[in-house]
């Protein structure tokens with residue numbers, strides 16, 4: 001089933017010193033449960049693309065459909081995770097996790113139970129009553145993910161969501177997140193600067209050109225069997241994918 | 254943390270900390286006692302003229318005279334006026350800052366006015382305020398308000414504007430309205446700013462009230478001080494000043510207590 005369709009989308013920023021075209025004529029679609037990695041040169045418009053898909057910024061051209069429904073304004077079907085965890089320091093972890101539901105006036109007993117189950121399943125139940133500053137970076141990021149998932153999004157957008165973590169934590173957290181997303185059946189789009197990360201998590205990798213971004217290629221990633229990110233990294237097919245993406249990205253220099 | 258078996262190093266650490274806290278307190282009290290003693294001795298030996306600078310013992314006797322002579326009334330008047338000016342300043346200041354945060358247009362319009370009003374010495378408006386509000390409590394509260402309001406607005410607005418944009422985007426991704434962003438993100442992340450400005454505010458309101466009482470001259474500690482000055486009773490002036498500092502310290506402590514309560518309540 002098609003979850004997300006982007007049709008000829010473009011975005012032009014108006015600024016005092018002129019117009020900046022972030023991306024132009026981008027079209028692609030994502031199936032339910034699929035994981036799409038997005039890579040591209042720095043400043044090419046990746047974050048802007050996610051903001052447009054999330055409905056935070058209206059596209060200046062083209063249209064976005066989620067479950068066949070045109071996106072106008074912030075879409076309740078979409079969860080968005082930023083680079084920083086943005087947990088609210090004055091709230092406990094549990095209250096942070098319930099934040100999205102609270103904003104949507106959706107704190108039903110069922111939803112709260114679901115959030116508690118997520119905390120339980122993903123190893124944060126013991127920390128539910130603690131404050132964000134009492135948690136490690138990796139745990140905070142996991143809490144932020146649970147906050148996003150508690151609002152039951154159909155599509156999750158990740159904007160360099162792991163780049164603030166140290167390398168080792170990052171490997172562990174991406175493994176965690178991949179497992180969580182697959183078991184919750186969430187469709188995901190992840191922007192990253194890290195080519196190995198894009199290959200180890202993505203079912204496909206979308207490679208963007210320099211600004212104004214357009215799609216260079218959407219590369220399907222196939223390891224023959226469903227492997228966890230860490231297992232993919234040591235698979236013999238990993239290297240060739242890396243070289244391929246690396247070469248595509250280098251064309252812009 | 255507080256397990257029964259505390260290690261020796263931890264016990265020593267705790268002991269050192271307690272001792273240090275006690276020493277700080279001893280030195281603080283010592284300085285005060287030393288100051289009072291030097292003052293008293295200097296006044297008695299005629300080193301300074303105790304008619305002008307008074308002395309601790311004279312202040313004590315003046316104080317007990319005044320207590321018998323309706324001091325509570327004057328203290329009550331000043332306290333009431335200060336609290337009224339303070340609450341109005343904090344409430345209106347917070348509301349105006351919120352409105353200016355809400356509307357970028359309004360805040361740009363207000364910008365030059367805020368800058369001018371902020372640097373204007375509000376006490377200069379005293380005579381105008383008295384004519385407008387009448388020579389009484391209203392004028393005095395108004396004076397306190399005039400002095401504390403603009404500072405509160407500027408402080409709070411600066412705090413609101415500096416709210417982490419990431420947190421605001423996060424709230425917006427869940428579809429938060431501007432109102433929700435304000436009450437769930439901006440306001441709680443500015444609790445420290447709020448209390449910082451309340452603490453400044455309490456002092457400023459007191460300044461406004463005393464200035465107002467100087468001008469209106471009917472009741473309150475400011476009135477007693479002016480009166481004491483006019484009839485050359487410096488004991489009265491000094492006693493008034495000391496009562497004012499006790500009052501200021503008390504109100505500051507009350508705001509601090511409120512802050513600790515809020516921090517516990519909101520887990521800050």
Ligand SMILES: Nc1ncnc2c1ncn2[C@@H]1O[C@H](COP(=O)(O)OP(=O)(O)OP(=O)(O)O)[C@@H](O)[C@H]1O
Pocket residue numbers: 013014015020021022040041042043044045046047048049211
């Ligand atoms: N609010 C804005 N107003 C004007 N121009 C903007 C705005 N936000 C971003 N831009 C411009 O749009 C372009 C794309 O920005 P964007 O943040 O989407 O890039 P990115 O691919 O996410 O970059 P990075 O890899 O560094 O995260 C940049 O050239 C940037 O200068």
Ligand SMILES: [Mg+2]
Pocket residue numbers: 046047048159
């Ligand atoms: Mg970016």
